[in-house]
Amino acid sequence: xxxxxxxxxxAKGFQAAAAAAGIKYQxxxxxxxxxxxxxxxxxxxxxxxxxxxxxxxxxxxxxxxxPHAQAVVCNSGIANACTxxxxxxxxxxxxxxxxxxxxxxxxxxxxxxxxxxxxxxPIDRITAGVKALVxxxxxxxxxxxxxxxxxxxxxxxxxxxxxxxxxxxxxxxxGGMCKGxxxxxxxxxxxxxxxxxxxxISKEMLQKALSEDIKDTYNMVSVDGDTSTNDTVLLLxxxxxxxxxxxxxxxxxxxxxxxxxxxxxxxxKKIAGDGEGATALFEVKIIGAESKQQAVTLAKSVITSSLxxxxxxxxxxxxxxxxxxxxxxxxxxxxxxxxxxxESSAGKLKIIENGVSxxxxxxxxxxxxxxxxxTAIADVKMGCASATAWGCDLTHEYVNINADYRS
Amino acid sequence: xxxxxxxxxxAKGFQAAAAAAGIKYQxxxxxxxxxxxxxxxxxxxxxxxxxxxxxxxxxxxxxxxxPHAQAVVCNSGIANACTxxxxxxxxxxxxxxxxxxxxxxxxxxxxxxxxxxxxxxPIDRITAGVKALVxxxxxxxxxxxxxxxxxxxxxxxxxxxxxxxxxxxxxxxxGGMCKGxxxxxxxxxxxxxxxxxxxxISKEMLQKALSEDIKDTYNMVSVDGDTSTNDTVLLLxxxxxxxxxxxxxxxxxxxxxxxxxxxxxxxxKKIAGDGEGATALFEVKIIGAESKQQAVTLAKSVITSSLxxxxxxxxxxxxxxxxxxxxxxxxxxxxxxxxxxxESSAGKLKIIENGVSxxxxxxxxxxxxxxxxxTAIADVKMGCASATAWGCDLTHEYVNINADYRS
Numbered sequence: 001x002x003x004x005x006x007x008x009x010x011a012k013g014f015q016a017a018a019a020a021a022g023i024k025y026q027x028x029x030x031x032x033x034x035x036x037x038x039x040x041x042x043x044x045x046x047x048x049x050x051x052x053x054x055x056x057x058x059x060x061x062x063x064x065x066x067p068h069a070q071a072v073v074c075n076s077g078i079a080n081a082c083t084x085x086x087x088x089x090x091x092x093x094x095x096x097x098x099x100x101x102x103x104x105x106x107x108x109x110x111x112x113x114x115x116x117x118x119x120x121x122p123i124d125r126i127t128a129g130v131k132a133l134v135x136x137x138x139x140x141x142x143x144x145x146x147x148x149x150x151x152x153x154x155x156x157x158x159x160x161x162x163x164x165x166x167x168x169x170x171x172x173x174x175g176g177m178c179k180g181x182x183x184x185x186x187x188x189x190x191x192x193x194x195x196x197x198x199x200x201i202s203k204e205m206l207q208k209a210l211s212e213d214i215k216d217t218y219n220m221v222s223v224d225g226d227t228s229t230n231d232t233v234l235l236l237x238x239x240x241x242x243x244x245x246x247x248x249x250x251x252x253x254x255x256x257x258x259x260x261x262x263x264x265x266x267x268x269k270k271i272a273g274d275g276e277g278a279t280a281l282f283e284v285k286i287i288g289a290e291s292k293q294q295a296v297t298l299a300k301s302v303i304t305s306s307l308x309x310x311x312x313x314x315x316x317x318x319x320x321x322x323x324x325x326x327x328x329x330x331x332x333x334x335x336x337x338x339x340x341x342x343e344s345s346a347g348k349l350k351i352i353e354n355g356v357s358x359x360x361x362x363x364x365x366x367x368x369x370x371x372x373x374x375t376a377i378a379d380v381k382m383g384c385a386s387a388t389a390w391g392c393d394l395t396h397e398y399v400n401i402n403a404d405y406r407s
Numbered sequence: 408x409x410x411x412x413x414x415x416x417x418a419k420g421f422q423a424a425a426a427a428a429g430i431k432y433q434x435x436x437x438x439x440x441x442x443x444x445x446x447x448x449x450x451x452x453x454x455x456x457x458x459x460x461x462x463x464x465x466x467x468x469x470x471x472x473x474p475h476a477q478a479v480v481c482n483s484g485i486a487n488a489c490t491x492x493x494x495x496x497x498x499x500x501x502x503x504x505x506x507x508x509x510x511x512x513x514x515x516x517x518x519x520x521x522x523x524x525x526x527x528x529p530i531d532r533i534t535a536g537v538k539a540l541v542x543x544x545x546x547x548x549x550x551x552x553x554x555x556x557x558x559x560x561x562x563x564x565x566x567x568x569x570x571x572x573x574x575x576x577x578x579x580x581x582g583g584m585c586k587g588x589x590x591x592x593x594x595x596x597x598x599x600x601x602x603x604x605x606x607x608i609s610k611e612m613l614q615k616a617l618s619e620d621i622k623d624t625y626n627m628v629s630v631d632g633d634t635s636t637n638d639t640v641l642l643l644x645x646x647x648x649x650x651x652x653x654x655x656x657x658x659x660x661x662x663x664x665x666x667x668x669x670x671x672x673x674x675x676k677k678i679a680g681d682g683e684g685a686t687a688l689f690e691v692k693i694i695g696a697e698s699k700q701q702a703v704t705l706a707k708s709v710i711t712s713s714l715x716x717x718x719x720x721x722x723x724x725x726x727x728x729x730x731x732x733x734x735x736x737x738x739x740x741x742x743x744x745x746x747x748x749x750e751s752s753a754g755k756l757k758i759i760e761n762g763v764s765x766x767x768x769x770x771x772x773x774x775x776x777x778x779x780x781x782t783a784i785a786d787v788k789m790g791c792a793s794a795t796a797w798g799c800d801l802t803h804e805y806v807n808i809n810a811d812y813r814s
Binding site: 048049050051052079081082083084116117118119228229306307310311313314316319320321323324326327328331332333335336352355356357394395396398399400402403 | 455456457458459486488489490491523524525635636713714717718720721723726727728730731733734735738739740742743759762763764801802803805806807808809810
């Protein structure tokens with residue numbers, strides 16, 4: 001497997017475009033389209049929030065009940081969430097516009113939105129945007145990058161990645177783009193991720209690969225513990241790589257899953273490191289756990305602890321907060337057996353051993369914690385399971401961004 | 408029932424004192440003692456965190472396995488958490504010092520600590536502090552207030568309250584003091600609450616009253632979602648009011664519970680409103696719920712949402728975040744039936760009806776949200792159960808306090 005340049009247009013047969021539709025932002029692009037020259041099987045995973053945005057409901061219908069998808073259209077600025085039947089109707093109108101412009105069935109058009117909750121999208125600008133997008137569709141790396149920029153909200157960098165693997169003697173490419181947390185006029189933090197691949201794979205195995213992989217990737221990310229109404233991961237496979245069709249588990253499926261995992265892990269970490277106001281990517285590894293579930297519970301509890309996140313911002317080796325967050329996670333363990341380490345490009349330091357301080361050097365710990373990527377490793381000494389979660393520090397800028405008026 | 412002046416010394420036979428023991432802070436008191444002239448039955452509730460501080464373990468032993476308690480000694484500055492066997496030994500030494508100074512059994516001495524995790528308490532200063540406290544014991548209101556000040560950490564105001572009720576023709580007093588979230592050199596946020604009463608009540612009924620009441624009071628408070636290693640509520644009853652002993656449910660028990668609820672609700676709200684860095688007390692009421700449990704789950708999810716808390720700081724009627732937090736709480740409800748109101752001393756405004764915006768006036772909403780106490784009321788229209796939770800806004804000052812170095 002090797003990482004290559006590009007994102008959603010890296011795989012054969014995929015094109016992308018961006019347009020400035022003036023939905024809410026001025027002077028920037030705010031709509032993106034992904035199009036496959038041939039029909040794709042599609043997999044998707046969606047927010048577990050009871051409050052689901054209209055595009056989530058639309059996409060669930062397509063992914064769960066229709067055999068193929070061929071295009072994705074996404075807008076930033078307004079989330080089309082809490083918008084009732086009218087909002088769902090706008091999803092249909094958007095899909096119809098794409099259907100007409102591209103000559104494909106409206107049932108093969110996926111839609112996505114990110115932005116302010118509770119506001120209706122200006123449907124005329126959206127349909128005009130669709131018409132502007134289609135002529136710009138292009139298979140170049142640059143076109144993928146433009147699409148990745150158009151879906152950004154308070155993201156400070158565009159997020160894309162692509163890899164190639166050999167499957168059945170053919171080169172298969174998996175590429176993707178995503179956006180993370182934050183809005184210029186924030187009402188929510190929405191994660192959207194779009195992955196394209198030219199792998200030839202059945203719809204069933206594609207969904208299986210995605211559903212398993214998100215547990216170790218996107219679901220292990222937290223910026224602020226708030227699960228959005230719009231979170232969506234879409235995975236399109238058009239089969240143009242020409243590999244023998246993957247229809248069951250085996251070596252080929254495994255190779256595909258590895259490529260998918262690389263793409264999703266990379267994108268997930270990009271979301272965490274670019275969390276609203278973040279100055280550092282904070283990684284938490286739990287090792288020596290009794291079960292995977294225990295490790296996941298402990299890692300996610302630490303990554304969402306406001307006190308721990310504030311300490312990371314202050315480069316403060318405040319290990320008591322980490323042990324405290326593990327303690328209230330709901331997972332059982334013996335605090336008096338825990339070893340804890342901090343690690344970064346500046347080194348690795350054992351902070352506590354068997355639940356009490358090692359008498360480590362505070363200056364050395366501060367140096368380790370002053371890097372832009374910081375890892376805490378906790379060994380609970382119960383078994384061999386492990387899990388890794390990603391988050392970011394809690395900063396003044398997070399408060400600035402989220403206390404601002406929407407108007 | 409009427410509120411009266413005072414706190415832990417309001418009930419008959421209780422004395423208090425404060426002392427400056429120089430444990431970690433300079434130029435202020437940092438130890439407090441509560442003493443009853445006659446033995447008390449004691450009830451307690453403690454942190455559910457797997458990581459329990461040494462004083463929590465000590466107090467659990469006393470409350471669960473010993474018939475009486477007569478004194479509480481508390482220090483601020485160091486939490487005596489994650490301190491191993493040595494830390495537990497120091498609890499015993501502290502209790503022994505109190506035992507000797509007061510001539511009571513060491514098994515009737517409760518201890519409590521709040522402050523930095525992982526540091527050993529300077530036991531010599533603590534035992535010297537005990538000796539300094541005893542001569543100062545006094546039943547005046549002022550003595551109770553001094554004790555309430557000595558247990559403060561980053562609290563900005565001391566927290567105490569007292570009420571009187573008539574039980575069996577006698578005046579029964581219930582009073583208490585507590586401390587909230589935050590440390591000058593923060594490693595944790597610890598809630599400690601000490602309630603005294605001269606009610607005559609069995610140990611069993613006292614524990615029953617407390618265990619039920621904390622569900623609606625302290626357990627409905629969240630400053631940052633981090634459950635401390637030291638959280639402790641202690642309730643001492645010395646029987647000096649002379650009421651017929653309460654040994655079963657009935658009118659007398661009900662009257663006592665109402666007084667206890669008033670004291671605990673008042674103290675819980677004081678903790679929320681004085682949360683680290685807070686500028687506002689944020690109250691969330693869920694009404695029309697199917698069950699109490701559902702209402703509690705929804706209310707707590709909203710009160711702990713970082714995005715919602717940041718919006719309250721910005722006086723922003725960002726109702727999407729509230730609906731979003733209800734949606735990911737785990738409770739089932741129909742988002743398209745929810746009505747939501749904001750209320751404060753500046754008025755009451757319906758913000759959403761049946762899940763969509765009412766088209767309310769943003770200026771009016773901002774005015775309501777600019778008060779120091781703000782309530783959000785969500786009606787899920789499923790039944791008659793309700794719950795109220797209390798929290799605070801998320802502010803720049805919260806980040807300042809918690810990103811600071813401990814050293």
